[in-house]
Amino acid sequence: MKIAVITDSGTGWNEHQAQERGLFYLPLQVKCGEEEFLDGINITVEELYERLRQGEMPSTSMPPVGRVEAMFAQLKEQGYEYVIAVPLSAGISSTASMIEAAAKRAELGITVIDPYTTVNTQGYLAECAYKLAQQGLEPAEIERRLVASAESGNTLLVPDDLMHLKRGGRLTPLAATPGSMLKIKPILQLNKGTAGKVDVLDKVRTMTKALSRMVDVAKQDGFDPQSYELRLLDSEGGDSVEQLTKLLEENFEGCRIQRSTVCPVIAAHTGLGVVAIQYQKKVEGIE
Numbered sequence: 001m002k003i004a005v006i007t008d009s010g011t012g013w014n015e016h017q018a019q020e021r022g023l024f025y026l027p028l029q030v031k032c033g034e035e036e037f038l039d040g041i042n043i044t045v046e047e048l049y050e051r052l053r054q055g056e057m058p059s060t061s062m063p064p065v066g067r068v069e070a071m072f073a074q075l076k077e078q079g080y081e082y083v084i085a086v087p088l089s090a091g092i093s094s095t096a097s098m099i100e101a102a103a104k105r106a107e108l109g110i111t112v113i114d115p116y117t118t119v120n121t122q123g124y125l126a127e128c129a130y131k132l133a134q135q136g137l138e139p140a141e142i143e144r145r146l147v148a149s150a151e152s153g154n155t156l157l158v159p160d161d162l163m164h165l166k167r168g169g170r171l172t173p174l175a176a177t178p179g180s181m182l183k184i185k186p187i188l189q190l191n192k193g194t195a196g197k198v199d200v201l202d203k204v205r206t207m208t209k210a211l212s213r214m215v216d217v218a219k220q221d222g223f224d225p226q227s228y229e230l231r232l233l234d235s236e237g238g239d240s241v242e243q244l245t246k247l248l249e250e251n252f253e254g255c256r257i258q259r260s261t262v263c264p265v266i267a268a269h270t271g272l273g274v275v276a277i278q279y280q281k282k283v284e285g286i287e
Contacts, residue, residue, distance in 0.1 A: 003133040003142075004080040006071070008063060008095055009039035010088030011123035012233075012263035022130045024071055026063040026087075028095070028265045032056050038064075039265045048264035049235065049272060058268035062095050072106035082139050083110040086126035086146070088118035088265075091196025111139050113146045116196040117155040120231040120260055121278045125150060128283040135285065145284045152228075153280025154221055155190040156201065158210045158240075160273030185210040189217075207275075211244045214277060215251050223279050225255035230279045235262035237275040244275055 007018060008026040018025035018040075027038035032051050037043035039060070051058060075083065083103055087095040096112050103110035113129065115122040125146050132142045187210050189201040201217065204210050223230070232248070234241050248255055262274055 001082055001138070002080050003082045003084060003139065004075050005126060005130045005133060006083055006085040006087075006099060007122065007126035008087050009263065009265055010093070010095075010118040011126060012119050012260060012266075013123060014040035014044075018126075021127050022134075023126055024075070026067060026071065026095070026099075028063055028088075028093070029061045030058055030264055030268055031061070032058045039263070043264055045261050045264055045267070048267055052267065052272050058264075060265050060268050062093060062098055065098070068098055068102045069105075072102045072108065075108060076106050080108065083108050084113065084129045084133065084139060084142060084146075085110060086113045086115060086122055086129060088122055089116050089190060089196030090114050091116070091190070091194065092118070092198065109139070111143045113143065113150060114196060115150050116153065116192045116194075117190040117278065119155075119233060119263060119266055119278065120258070121150075121153055121155065121229075121280055124229055124280075125283070128286045131286055132283070137285075149280050149283045151192045153191060153278065154217070155276060155278045156214045156217055157188050157270070157274055157276035158185055158207065158214070159188065159270045187213055187217075207240050208243070211240060211247055211275070214244070215247050218248075218277065218279060219251065221279070223252065225252050228279050228281055229258075230255055231258045231260060231277065233260045233262055233274075233276050233278070235267045235270065235274045236272045238273070240275045244277070248277070 004024055006024045009028045015025045027041045030037045030039050030043055085099045090096045100112055115125050129142055185204050185207055186200050187202045188198050190198055202213055248257055
C-alpha cells in the first residue's frame, strides 16, 4: 500500500525541511496587522520574533483550503492509496478536521494522529510515521505505535505572561481567569489529559521554582532518558534555558536534550520569553 504522511508547520519545520523527511507539508497562516503569511514558507522564526519585539500581536489560522485540496489532488494523481496525517493538536486547531474532510472528498483512506501538542513532538511522530510506512507496516499498526507514544507525552511550558494565549483563545476557561493571569509564573501543560488544550498545571512565584516544578512533573510522569524522547525549546528564554538544561542533566543521568526554538505559529500565541520541555515514549520500532 502506498502511504503518504502529511503534517503542518506546527512542527516548527519549513516546507523544505519537511520535504527532506519525506513528508507532505501544509503551512498554517500567520496574520500580522494587515499582512498575511504562510508559516514556514514566507515568514521565518526571526522575522516573527522581531514583530513580537515591536509589540505586534499576530494571529494564526488553518492552512488555506485551496492548498489542502490541491495537495490531496496531487496525492491521488501520484497513486497514493492512504494518508496518515499528524497535524497540530485538535485542542488548539481545526486543521485535523479540515484534512479529514479533504481526504473524504478525494476518496482516500486516512488516519489522523492527534499528538495532543505541537512543535517537536508533532514532528517526531510525523517523521516516525514516514519511517514505519517505509518499513511496510499497515496503517492500523502505524497508528497503534504512534498513539502509544502520543498518549505518554507531555508538554510543559512557562510563558513570560498569559496575554498572548488569552487573546488567541488557546487557554481553557479556568486558565484564562483574571486570578490565574495575575500569578507571576504559570506552568502550562498540553497532553492527553487536557485533550491537547493549553491548561494551567501550577502557578509559582519565581522562574526558578517553575523550572524545578517542571522537572518534578517529568519525574512523576515516569520520564526515563533511555525510553523517552526529550526536547527543550524556547523563544528567547535567556538564562532560564541554561538553568533548565542543568536541572535536567542533574536529575536524569545520561539524558540527551534536543534543543529548538518555538516556531512562528506557536510563538504568535505565547509571545517571547517562553521556556518549555516536551517528552514522550519513543515510538516502537524506531531507533
